[in-house]
Amino acid sequence: MIEAAILNVNSATLLRGRIQRIAQYKLHCVGTSGNSYKVALYLNCAGLDWEPVGVDFGGGQTRDVNWRATTNTMGEVPVLEVTGKRMAQSGAIFDVAGRNHRQVRSGQRR
Numbered sequence: 001m002i003e004a005a006i007l008n009v010n011s012a013t014l015l016r017g018r019i020q021r022i023a024q025y026k027l028h029c030v031g032t033s034g035n036s037y038k039v040a041l042y043l044n045c046a047g048l049d050w051e052p053v054g055v056d057f058g059g060g061q062t063r064d065v066n067w068r069a070t071t072n073t074m075g076e077v078p079v080l081e082v083t084g085k086r087m088a089q090s091g092a093i094f095d096v097a098g099r100n101h102r103q104v105r106s107g108q109r110r
Contacts (some may be wrong), residue, residue, distance in 0.1 A: 025050035025097070026077040028071060028086075030057040035090040036078040042094060053081075 029036035043050040062075040072079045073090050079086050080093045
């Protein structure tokens with residue numbers, strides 16, 4: 001029997017015997033942030049495969065040294081994670097996500 005801690009299979013994860021889908025985009029966000037909302041709205045309206053990752057902004061999560069080292073050195077939200085790479089600033093996120101979305105729809109993406 002395969003020990004199923006984590007097994008990647010075509011953008012899915014086998015976890016404790018269940019296959020669980022992994023979203024292409026992960027949005028580290030705060031529910032009360034207008035910038036987080038704008039990015040989430042765009043991802044949803046564009047029909048992109050994404051999932052929210054809640055951030056405890058009020059509780060100081062973004063000021064934590066570990067969070068800044070792994071997620072965003074500036075301690076800002078939203079942060080969009082795509083294939084292990086992270087980007088901040090909603091304007092930059094719109095630019096990159098928009099270009100990727102247009103390429104996918106036109107069949108140009110490699």
